Amino acid sequence: xxxxxxxxxxxxxxxxxxxxxxxxxxxxxxxxxxxxxxxxxxxxxxxxxxxxxxxxxxxxxxxxxxxxxxxxxxxxxxxxxxxxxxxxxxxxxxxxxxxxxxxxxxxx
Amino acid sequence: xxxxxxxxxxxxxxxxxxxxxxxxxxxxxxxxxxxxxxxxxxxxxxxxxxxxxxxxxxxxxxxxxxxxxxxxxxxxxxxxxxxxxxxxxxxxxxxxxxxxxxxxxxxxxxxxxxxxxxxxx
Numbered sequence: 001x002x003x004x005x006x007x008x009x010x011x012x013x014x015x016x017x018x019x020x021x022x023x024x025x026x027x028x029x030x031x032x033x034x035x036x037x038x039x040x041x042x043x044x045x046x047x048x049x050x051x052x053x054x055x056x057x058x059x060x061x062x063x064x065x066x067x068x069x070x071x072x073x074x075x076x077x078x079x080x081x082x083x084x085x086x087x088x089x090x091x092x093x094x095x096x097x098x099x100x101x102x103x104x105x106x107x108x
Numbered sequence: 109x110x111x112x113x114x115x116x117x118x119x120x121x122x123x124x125x126x127x128x129x130x131x132x133x134x135x136x137x138x139x140x141x142x143x144x145x146x147x148x149x150x151x152x153x154x155x156x157x158x159x160x161x162x163x164x165x166x167x168x169x170x171x172x173x174x175x176x177x178x179x180x181x182x183x184x185x186x187x188x189x190x191x192x193x194x195x196x197x198x199x200x201x202x203x204x205x206x207x208x209x210x211x212x213x214x215x216x217x218x219x220x221x222x223x224x225x226x227x228x229x
Binding site: 086090099 | 220
């Protein structure tokens with residue numbers, strides 16, 4: 001089965017850079033997307049196709065990919081970025097999609 | 109303007125069938141490269157992808173649900189229906205529908221507000 005592994009939590013101070021990883025269990029890796037979810041709200045698409053920023057998302061959000069790992073980077077973290085972040089990707093044959101377990105970003 | 113809204117029962121009895129409707133506007137599920145997906149989130153837990161239906165009526169669903177999920181579309185009403193059979197208290201969750209398009213490589217770019225479904229006797 002297709003699994004995506006994220007760290008449960010990441011903490012950074014305002015203005016620093018936050019890095020959240022998402023590791024797939026096997027190759028070939030399909031493109032991934034990233035979602036920000038604040039408490040009590042629906043998720044918001046942040047990044048798609050590994051590194052493309054969704055419309056309206058600040059430039060401080062960026063995505064990258066290497067091997068079986070995709071990474072969401074938030075440069076110059078702001079207090080409003082505190083949220084849960086999820087990656088989403090399909091299995092190797094595009095038969096189904098899976099979310100990672102989520103990473104809680106805390107801005108200290 | 110793209111909008112989606114989920115509707116259905118808030119309380120379901122174990123072993124029954126849950127049926128949820130996603131009513132949308134601002135796009136057509138007849139158009140090439142369009143899809144609507146279903147996602148759920150148990151209270152305090154992670155998002156779980158349930159399934160998707162594409163413009164050409166292709167459908168995919170999560171293997172973890174072991175064929176309990178069915179997704180259909182009614183393009184005349186701009187609706188997508190999720191059916192989940194033999195529900196269990198573990199199916200208690202907020203259920204979301206979301207739009208995804210080929211132009212975003214199927215990223216879920218518009219979401220409904222979600223609807224909380226409780227499974228309990």
